Amino acid sequence: MEDLIDDFTTFFVASQETTSNALSFMFILIHQHQDVLNKLKEELESVVGDSKTVDHEYLTHLPYLEQVLLESMRLYPPVTGVNRESVKGMTLGGYDIPEHTNIARSLPSAISDYYDCTLPQISNYVACRLPCHFHEPTRFNPSRWREENKRPDPFVY
Numbered sequence: 001m002e003d004l005i006d007d008f009t010t011f012f013v014a015s016q017e018t019t020s021n022a023l024s025f026m027f028i029l030i031h032q033h034q035d036v037l038n039k040l041k042e043e044l045e046s047v048v049g050d051s052k053t054v055d056h057e058y059l060t061h062l063p064y065l066e067q068v069l070l071e072s073m074r075l076y077p078p079v080t081g082v083n084r085e086s087v088k089g090m091t092l093g094g095y096d097i098p099e100h101t102n103i104a105r106s107l108p109s110a111i112s113d114y115y116d117c118t119l120p121q122i123s124n125y126v127a128c129r130l131p132c133h134f135h136e137p138t139r140f141n142p143s144r145w146r147e148e149n150k151r152p153d154p155f156v157y
């Protein structure tokens with residue numbers, strides 16, 4: 001039972017921190033981009049109007065809000081890196097990696113190979129700033145997430 005409580009506490013605290021970080025960075029970016037703020041206001045007014053509450057039904061009709069959130073998390077990912085474990089033996093970058101080896105996404109060579117784009121394992125923060133994956137990667141551009149635009153590789157974002 002103690003393990004269950006410890007796990008629950010960890011998940012609860014971790015989810016609060018990542019959610020609050022994601023929203024904080026989103027609000028900072030909105031504040032820095034008046035055009036985004038104005039477009040968000042227009043969308044909210046047209047969908048929500050004078051309603052005092054916003055429920056899930058409204059959220060499905062706010063595509064620009066979703067684009068802003070996705071772009072904010074691309075630039076400032078709430079989780080900056082993820083560890084992986086090899087499910088079978090392999091060779092990666094000329095190195096033999098045995099089965100069940102922990103592989104960190106932040107490999108030391110990621111910095112020197114920043115523009116190489118051939119490394120399969122790098123941090124989320126770095127991957128979302130690579131020009132081979134995102135046009136103008138340091139620019140805050142929520143429209144890159146519009147429905148008609150090509151989505152990035154799921155292993156990058």
